[in-house]
Amino acid sequence: MTTPARDTDLLSVLATGTIQIEGRMVDASNATLFGTVECDGVELACVYKPTSGERPLWDFPDGSLGLREVAAYEVSAALGWNLVPPTAWREDGPYGQGMAQAWVVAPDGPESEPGAGLIDVVPVGRTPAGWLQIIEAHDHLGQPVALVHADTPELRQMTLFDAIVNNADRKGGHVLVGRVRPDSPLSTFGVDHGVAFNEDEKLRTVLWGFAGDPIDEALLGDLERFNEALIGEVGDLLSELLTRRELIRTQRRVARLLRDATYPLPGDGWPSLPWPAF
Numbered sequence: 001m002t003t004p005a006r007d008t009d010l011l012s013v014l015a016t017g018t019i020q021i022e023g024r025m026v027d028a029s030n031a032t033l034f035g036t037v038e039c040d041g042v043e044l045a046c047v048y049k050p051t052s053g054e055r056p057l058w059d060f061p062d063g064s065l066g067l068r069e070v071a072a073y074e075v076s077a078a079l080g081w082n083l084v085p086p087t088a089w090r091e092d093g094p095y096g097q098g099m100a101q102a103w104v105v106a107p108d109g110p111e112s113e114p115g116a117g118l119i120d121v122v123p124v125g126r127t128p129a130g131w132l133q134i135i136e137a138h139d140h141l142g143q144p145v146a147l148v149h150a151d152t153p154e155l156r157q158m159t160l161f162d163a164i165v166n167n168a169d170r171k172g173g174h175v176l177v178g179r180v181r182p183d184s185p186l187s188t189f190g191v192d193h194g195v196a197f198n199e200d201e202k203l204r205t206v207l208w209g210f211a212g213d214p215i216d217e218a219l220l221g222d223l224e225r226f227n228e229a230l231i232g233e234v235g236d237l238l239s240e241l242l243t244r245r246e247l248i249r250t251q252r253r254v255a256r257l258l259r260d261a262t263y264p265l266p267g268d269g270w271p272s273l274p275w276p277a278f
Contacts, residue, residue, distance in 0.1 A: 007077075007086045010180065013039045014088035014100040019048055021094055030054045030065065030194070037100060044180075045103035049194075050095035057195070059202075061243070065194030066099035071241040072165050072193035073101075075250075078234045079226050081157045083190050085180050089241075102180040104189050118188065119149045119172035119206055121277070132209025135273065147277055149209050154188035156263075159207045160219060163264045164226075164253055165196040170205035172278040197246045201267055204274045210263040220261060227254045 017039030025032040031053020037046045051063045060068075066089070073087035087101040106116075120131075124144040127133045134147040149155060155175075162170050174192045179185065195202075215223075229235070230251050238247055257264070266272035 009042075010044065010086040010102055011088045013037055013042050013044050014046060014086060014102065015090065017042075017044070019046065019090075019094055019100065021048070031095070033095075034103070045105065047101045047103055047191075048090070048093055048095075048098060049101075050093055050098035052096050052098075054194075059198060059200070060195060066097075067241045068196050069099045069101065069193050071238055072167075072196055074234065074237055074241070075165055075226075076161060078229055079157075079161065079222055081161065081222070082187055083154070083158055083161050084193065085189050085191065101191070104176045104178040104180060104191070105182075106176070106178045107186060116175050116177040116188070117150075118152065118155060118175055118177065119147075119278075121145050122148055134206060134208050147206060147273075149207055151209065152188070155207055156210060156216075157219065158188070158190050159205070159210050159263055160215065160223070160257065161190070162205050162207065163203060163257060164250065165193065166198055166202055166249070166253060167193060168195040168198065168202035168204045169274050170207060171274045171276070172206050197242050197250060199243075199245050199249050200270075202270055203264065203267065204271055206273065206277050208266060208272065211265045213263045215257070215261050215263060220258065223254060223258055227251075227258060230254065 014037055017037040019035055019037045021033050021035040023034050025034060031050055033048045035046060035048060037044050049066050051066055054063060054065050056062050070087050070089050073084040076084040085102040085104055087099055090100050091097050124136055124146050127146060127148050131148045131150050136144060136146050139145045174190055176189045176191060177186055
């Protein structure tokens with residue numbers, strides 16, 4: 001496992017700084033506000049999602065989506081994979097309690113393209129070299145197309161991460177390439193993990209290209225260490241964010257990945273692909 005990725009400096013700014021709201025993402029299902037957070041002279045662009053703006057869902061407890069986003073960050077940090085931007089819980093945001101997450105700035109501008117250049121839709125038979133085809137379909141003009149994604153170490157990590165947290169909504173637009181600090185290297189991030197950690201199997205993702213492949217030894221080692229951490233400090237932390245049954249189910253998913261040593265396959269009885277894909 002790499003050096004722990006938990007960024008305590010940015011977490012402190014997100015958790016305690018003063019948030020100034022600059023706008024709202026109108027396409028988001030729940031209230032998603034963009035702004036800046038400032039603490040002790042450090043200013044950071046951020047996303048703030050107040051619990052009061054969450055839309056009730058039939059299959060998730062009310063008021064729990066922001067906590068799940070924080071839990072997803074803590075899992076990513078404990079694994080050492082740096083897949084989720086720093087995310088902290090706020091009791092006193094501008095619109096009450098909720099989560100605050102560092103904004104990912106794309107390499108060439110403020111926003112990342114959908115799929116971040118790693119997930120795309122191409123004409124059938126035009127899958128780029130080194131990419132993997134997921135499914136064939138038809139576009140809005142009726143032309144045959146294929147959903148494809150790149151084969152990168154970061155997407156392999158993200159596929160396992162989504163299996164651990166039982167992510168029900170890994171759309172292409174939830175994969176970003178960018179940085180959260182001006183001086184940090186470009187990284188691949190996943191965002192929008194509010195519908196994760198459900199007790200029932202709900203894995204829904206566009207990253208099925210690795211399905212059935214063996215998990216390499218280095219990643220299995222990371223999973224082994226994370227599995228041990230789940231019965232200690234990491235498990236204690238997650239128990240404050242998830243229900244007891246959700247935490248038990250998370251432990252079982254990790255154990256299953258270690259037992260099978262392969263990337264998960266699409267399941268039965270639940271749609272395997274999110275809609276829309278981006």
